[in-house]
Amino acid sequence: MASSLTSVGIVWALLSFVSAVASCVGFFMPYWLLGSQMGKPVSFGTFRRCSYPVRDEERQATVMLEQCGRYASFQGIPSLEWRICTVLTGVGCGLLLLVALTALMGCCISDLISCSIGRVAGGIQFVGGLLIGSGCALYPLGWDSEEVRQTCSNNSNQFQLGSCEIGWAFYCTAGGAALAILVCMWLACFAGKRQKHYPY
Template sequence: MKGSLTLVGILWAVLSLLTAVASTTSYFLPYWLFGTQLGKPVSFSMFRRCNYPVRGEGRTLVMVEECGRYASFTAIPSLAWQMCTIVTGTGCALLLLVALGAVLGCCMEELISRIMGRCMGAAQFVGGLLIGAGCALYPLGWNSPEVMQTCGNASSQFHL
């Protein structure tokens, strides 16, 4: 099958796919922030957390050693992390959509024209800006009670 992309276009499609997969994987992994709580390692991302305390018998705290999402969107510890989840997720979705179109352009003839390629490049730029904005928003949530319990009471925005 003959595709609609030149050699440079094929390189763009491959790099687009690699960066979209890397960004989306990073979005879903809960290893953005590390600390300890009750002597156990704890990690966070925007909407996931590994190793969290729960009330056990006799009102004692017990660490659950597993990773999971927050029970609901409103359970995410800070408004900044809620916004970060939406902004970064939208950016990742946009990058994946462009990468899928670019890979299809490698296989299907006349799928991507010069104007379509420019539009896809602009969409990729917007997706990258959204992911960058999400990364910039993330430290604004470092003053949440959960982060302060894990990283120390001196934690605040942009200061762990």
């Protein structure tokens, strides 16, 4: 099978895929912030939430509905910072996924990835990782929203968790971005084979 990647390039393709999957899975899962409300576990992502209070008209009381879902609209996301975080992280994940899929195709297709294209791909990974990292850095600014304060015993504030804790999805997303910036970007410079020049 023809390949346009060097042996370093194959490692780069695999790590790029791992980085993209980690970031995308972490971004989609609503387990960035974990807490409890009315005795039920509650978790938040950037644009999704698990367990939320609803009014039960039969019992004339507020009960916790234990299911996960997206906010009804983009404006429904609890804070401006989380909206910005959603956009930045989503675009960053898209860039990492694009490079990872291109890198994997380079394992099977000759002349797809040259030295210069590998460097460009590394630059795209750097930008994608930077966007995701920026989104992760903005996320704690939304901890002062009313929804989060209700879940964290009214003790949370920007960069203060109160009774809540950071969930595995946040670390997964940030870890994928760090892998893209610190490792994949560097390996991309050595990923592509030198193109053969034919005298015509």
